[in-house]
Each structure stands twice: as C-alpha cells, then as structure tokens.
Amino acid sequence: MTERARLVLPSYRRDPDSHPPLDSPGYRSTSLRHPRQPLVLLPHLLTEVTGPLLGPGRIGELDHDLTRQHAGEPVGQRIVVFGRVLDGDGRPVPDSLVEIWQANAGGRYRHAADRWPAALDPHFDGVGRTVTDPLGHYEFVTVKPGAYPWRNHDNAWRPAHIHFSLFGRSFTQRLITQMYFPDDPLFGQDPIFNSVPEAARSRLVSRFDLGRTRPEWALAFEFDIVLRGSAATPFEEEDEDDDH
Numbered sequence: 001m002t003e004r005a006r007l008v009l010p011s012y013r014r015d016p017d018s019h020p021p022l023d024s025p026g027y028r029s030t031s032l033r034h035p036r037q038p039l040v041l042l043p044h045l046l047t048e049v050t051g052p053l054l055g056p057g058r059i060g061e062l063d064h065d066l067t068r069q070h071a072g073e074p075v076g077q078r079i080v081v082f083g084r085v086l087d088g089d090g091r092p093v094p095d096s097l098v099e100i101w102q103a104n105a106g107g108r109y110r111h112a113a114d115r116w117p118a119a120l121d122p123h124f125d126g127v128g129r130t131v132t133d134p135l136g137h138y139e140f141v142t143v144k145p146g147a148y149p150w151r152n153h154d155n156a157w158r159p160a161h162i163h164f165s166l167f168g169r170s171f172t173q174r175l176i177t178q179m180y181f182p183d184d185p186l187f188g189q190d191p192i193f194n195s196v197p198e199a200a201r202s203r204l205v206s207r208f209d210l211g212r213t214r215p216e217w218a219l220a221f222e223f224d225i226v227l228r229g230s231a232a233t234p235f236e237e238e239d240e241d242d243d244h
Contacts, residue, residue, distance in 0.1 A: 018200045018232045026191030028152050058097070064130040066142040074124035076105025076143030078218035081179070081206070084136040085166060088228040092136025097167040099129040100140055107146030107160075116149055141218065147186060159186040159193065166225065175235045179223045180205045196234045203233050 023034040062068050067078055081100075085093040103109050103126060106118040110125055124143065132138050147157045161178045180193065182205055187193055193201060203226070212220035225233045 017197055018203075018234050020192075020195035020197070020234065024191060024195035026153075027195055028191075030195075059129060059131055063128055064140050066124065066126065066128045066140065068141075069125060070123040072123040074104065074121050074143050076121075076124075076146075078141065079144050080139065080141055080212060080214060080218050080220040081162065081223060082137070082139040082212060082220065083223040083225065085132050085138065085225045085227065086136055088226060088232060092132070092134070093227060094132055094134045094136060096132045096136075096138075097129060098132060098138045099127070099165040099167075100142070100162050101127045101165075102142065102162040103145040103148055105143050105146050107148035114148075118146070118148065144181070144219075152191060153189075156189070157186050159184040159190050164223075164225065166227075175227065177225065177233050177235045178204060179221075181221065182206065182208055200232075200234050 022030065024030045067074055085096050085098065087093055101109075103114075104118075104121045104124045106121070108114055108116065108118040108120060110120060126145075128140050128142065130138050130140065142162070145160050145162060147160055150156050150158050159180055161180050164177050164179060166175045166177075178192070180187070193204065196204065206221035206223040209220045209222045212222070214220070227233070
C-alpha cells in the first residue's frame with residue numbers, strides 16, 4: 001500500500017476546557033461510576049471504523065418528526081430543532097446519524113424507570129433520528145419537553161432538555177450531549193449543566209430563531225454541534241442511566 005493510499009484511523013482526545021470532569025461532586029452518581037485508574041486507550045482498527053454503516057437506509061419516513069409517529073397528536077408546544085454538525089475547523093460532517101430522546105411536555109419519559117406522577121402521552125414516544133445532509137444539516141420536529149424531578153439533591157429539578165447522540169460511520173464513533181432552552185430558570189441549581197466549564201455552557205443552550213418558525217404551527221430552536229476544537233460542544237459519558 002502506498003503512503004497516499006494508507007488508511008488514516010480516527011483518534012479522540014478529551015478537552016478539559018469544554019467537557020465536564022468525570023467526577024463532579026454536585027452530580028452525585030459520578031462519584032460512584034467515574035474511573036479511578038488511568039484510562040486505557042484502545043486503538044480503532046479497520047473493523048471498528050468501517051462497519052456497520054449507519055446511512056439513510058436505517059431511517060424511517062417519520063423518524064425525524066416525533067409529532068407524527070402515532071395516529072393522534074402529542075400534547076405540548078410543537079417545536080422545530082435544527083442545526084449543523086461541524087468539525088473543529090468549521091467543516092460540515094455529512095452522513096452522521098443523529099438520534100434524540102426526551103421527556104414529554106409534562107416532563108415524563110416513556111421509560112420503565114420513570115415513575116413520577118406526570119401523565120404519559122399515548123401519542124409521544126420521545127425518540128427520533130435522522131442523518132445529516134452533505135452540508136451537515138439536521139432537523140427534527142417535536143414538542144418542547146417539560147422539567148422533571150430527579151432526587152439528586154433537595155427539590156432537584158432538571159431543566160427542559162433534549163438528549164443528542166451522534167454517530168460517525170460506526171458504533172465506536174459515538175458522542176452524547178444535551179440541548180437546553182434559552183433563559184431556563186432551573187440552570188442555576190442543575191449540577192449536570194453546571195459541571196461543564198462556565199465558558200462552554202452557552203454551547204449547550206439552543207437559540208430561538210423566529211425566522212425558522214412555522215407560522216401557526218411550531219416555534220424553532222437552532223442547535224449547532226461542534227465535534228472537537230476550541231468551540232467543541234461539551235459531551236458527556238455514555239452511561240447516564242439515572243437520567244434516562
């Protein structure tokens with residue numbers, strides 16, 4: 001194989017200026033699960049980066065529209081969530097599988113572990129997925145999620161948020177983050193949001209966009225995701241079991 005044709009395997013680094021520490025005392029469960037030994041980096045070989053492919057063939061017609069996945073309409077304020085997936089140099093990331101999951105308008109997940117007394121919505125599952133286009137764009141239609149209690153500390157409530165999972169071209173290239181909404185009154189007491197370095201927190205907050213609203217139908221919020229570099233979106237560990 002010539003030098004020109006050699007396969008360049010991806011590598012990953014943790015950016016302490018963007019990402020929260022693995023042990024964040026205010027976020028109680030991190031003390032139980034954060035690594036206590038130096039991390040061992042496993043190389044990504046050809047099998048890990050070439051399959052399985054996560055392309056458009058895995059996306060259903062209504063996977064991106066969480067308001068049309070059932071016979072009836074879900075309760076709540078319809079919103080359009082859109083943006084671009086970019087690398088640290090501002091270049092678009094095409095063909096990235098983007099998945100979301102969220103609570104319903106009352107703040108309850110369709111999840112066996114979520115038992116707090118808010119109503120389940122029979123017309124809302126709270127999950128969706130799409131693939132970025134050649135310029136890195138994605139778009140979802142959903143309802144704005146509600147806040148919910150989570151017992152991390154006295155009278156603890158999570159701000160309204162949507163979870164994002166992004167894949168490259170294989171399952172080993174997965175990153176997870178959360179999108180919040182502007183001016184949420186619960187930001188100040190949320191240890192997950194505040195575990196992120198202060199300078200990077202605004203990258204987790206979406207921007208209201210009146211120009212992209214759908215008249216008499218849905219509000220719109222823009223959320224760009226930068227995968228690495230000085231403007232990287234903060235990402236979290238994958239085992240957020242206590243946050244559904």
